[in-house]
Amino acid sequence: MITFLGNPVTLEGETLSVGVVMPDFTVVNTDLEEVKPMESKGKKIILSVPSVDTGVCSLELGKFLNFMKDQDEVEVVSVSEDLPFALARWNQEHDNAKILTTSDFKLDDFAKKTGTRMEENGLLCRAAFVTDEDGVLKYVEYVDEVSHEPNYDEVLKAAGLK
Numbered sequence: 001m002i003t004f005l006g007n008p009v010t011l012e013g014e015t016l017s018v019g020v021v022m023p024d025f026t027v028v029n030t031d032l033e034e035v036k037p038m039e040s041k042g043k044k045i046i047l048s049v050p051s052v053d054t055g056v057c058s059l060e061l062g063k064f065l066n067f068m069k070d071q072d073e074v075e076v077v078s079v080s081e082d083l084p085f086a087l088a089r090w091n092q093e094h095d096n097a098k099i100l101t102t103s104d105f106k107l108d109d110f111a112k113k114t115g116t117r118m119e120e121n122g123l124l125c126r127a128a129f130v131t132d133e134d135g136v137l138k139y140v141e142y143v144d145e146v147s148h149e150p151n152y153d154e155v156l157k158a159a160g161l162k
Contacts, residue, residue: 015115020136047131049128057126064099078102114127128141141155
């Protein structure tokens, strides 16, 4: 069961599980251009699902930014319902050149394909996914309480960074 501030929420669509291929999805980058993060094969990918305008989410992205500063083997992609302008502001404030911050606000393609959209408020639940170099999911976490952080140790371990 997933909760948002202690209240149960309903996730729309089907959730993903370890061993399946991460679906291709289209999101918008900070320049309002459509991008397809799963098209880049050959690297492990950590997909983080936060919102930059809340404390815990901004903290989560900051931690991933710190984890990734000295490595290039793993890509980190952030997907949220935030507007691209908020993402651009966060990138500038945190000198982010490592994490691809993207928005699902326009197409809801990521939400539909990952079962992360909360019916009650239209936001994405907090989740973390790790794929191998071929896009196969090695780790899937739908965080039980949206205001909690994901299990960083398990995410990093699945990405081969621990």
